[in-house]
Amino acid sequence: MQTSEIVISDDVAGEWRVPVLTFEGSDPKAPRVYIQAALHAGELPGVAALHAFIPALRTAESEGRLLGDVVIVPKCNPIGAGQWLHGELQGRFEIASRTNFNRDYPLIALKDRASLLDGIEARPAADQLKRHLLHLALGADLVLDLHCDDESQLYAYLEASFWPEAIDLAESFGLEAVLLSDGGSTAFEEAVTHAWKAGDLGARAAWHEGRISLTMEFRGLRDVRPDLAAKDAEGLMAFLQRRNVVSGEPVRHEAFTGPVAGLDYVQMIDAPKAGTVLFEKTFGDQVRAGDRLAAIIPTPGFPENDVAILAPVEGTIVTRVAARFVRRGDNLMKIASTALSNKPRKPGGALED
Ligand SMILES: [Zn+2]
Structure with missing residues (x-):
């Protein structure tokens, strides 16, 4: 060496x-x-x-x-x-x-x-x-x-x-x-x-x-x-x-x-609202369409305002954000699936900045 x-x-x-x-x-x-x-x-x-x-x-x-x-x-x-x-x-x-x-x-x-x-x-x-x-x-x-x-x-x-x-x-x-x-x-x-x-x-x-x-x-x-x-x-x-x-x-x-997934088959689960994240699933979990992934708490003390994050399709959760407070639009999870992505991407583009 x-x-x-x-x-x-x-x-x-x-x-x-x-x-x-x-x-x-x-x-x-x-x-x-x-x-x-x-x-x-x-x-x-x-x-x-x-x-x-x-x-x-x-x-x-x-x-x-x-x-x-x-x-x-x-x-x-x-x-x-x-x-x-x-x-x-x-x-x-x-x-x-x-x-x-x-x-x-x-x-x-x-x-x-x-x-x-x-x-x-x-x-x-x-x-x-x-x-x-x-x-x-x-x-x-x-x-x-x-x-x-x-x-x-x-x-x-x-x-x-x-x-x-x-x-x-x-x-x-x-x-x-x-x-x-x-x-x-x-x-x-x-x-x-x-x-x-x-x-x-x-x-x-x-x-x-x-x-x-x-x-x-x-x-x-x-x-x-x-x-x-x-x-x-x-x-x-x-x-x-x-x-x-x-x-x-x-x-x-x-x-x-x-799973082996092309990037067009990776579902990017983004936060629709800012708040504290309570995850209900983790990476490695298999999910079906409609399964609860997390709840976002925009107004602590008022659970009626919680936003449920649901799996859009069946797939495997590959990643999860490390932060527990997220801004609107932040990525929460990536799910490898067999369905085309919910978030169109430019050809040749990366998943994230
Ligand atoms: Zn890196």
Whole structure:
């Protein structure tokens, strides 16, 4: 393992240094891997998983079991990690520009990878960070961006072209749900697939052959625990074993029985009114149309004003908001279903800002 750093110059003064770990595989034909965690700086289950995974990968490397090159940025967003507002971490958007750290990535062809770094010092700090991370990712065949949701099942978010080959991902991690996007957004994992689609096929029959780029949602914000970190580290190892990056029998195999839903089949349950939320269902629950999901209390002490939130269709609750006070329009839950979504979305759009 070798360590290096991404250096980002601050827009005002000084700089950030982001550690990058590089492992060299023994087989140049084996897939190359890129993994990063905490792009949304407050989402830490992936950091904990990598903390457990990196020593296992070092052992594999020293024992000659590492076949493919692996690059890891274990905590990839120091700009977001430094943004504290009245004691709360604001890790999703850059405060200065309100830019989501996981949107607005340059959409380029793979052959133009080197151009990402042209004149980079003159760019805004958040843009420098995004370009460095995308540049690293485009050197790989398997790209894993480790996030988490608010309160959530363990699920992955990936382009539909990768499915069903990516069943090995579900079996390695014990995924509880899979959401399939139609591509075309400017999120990190889709900027990677954009570059692949815009590149030459080379020896591949299709652009996605032998590749994957995904956002892993490692459950919820508070699911940062040693037992889960160890399990997710095993999931990472099992996936790299299945993809011939590390030799040996996969250390985990879980049958996948969860829902697989295109984004147009994810019901976004939004709050019709502001108030205190009393949830009556949680993530993982199966619901039928008309089932009560929650009550919103707009006027405490006057239950006659409570607003019942009902499931619009049958499905599986995948996520739930972490807050217990919501504004009108805030998302309360996402339900994976087999019915077209209640909230039309632009083609290529993400579910949320
Ligand atoms: Zn995230």
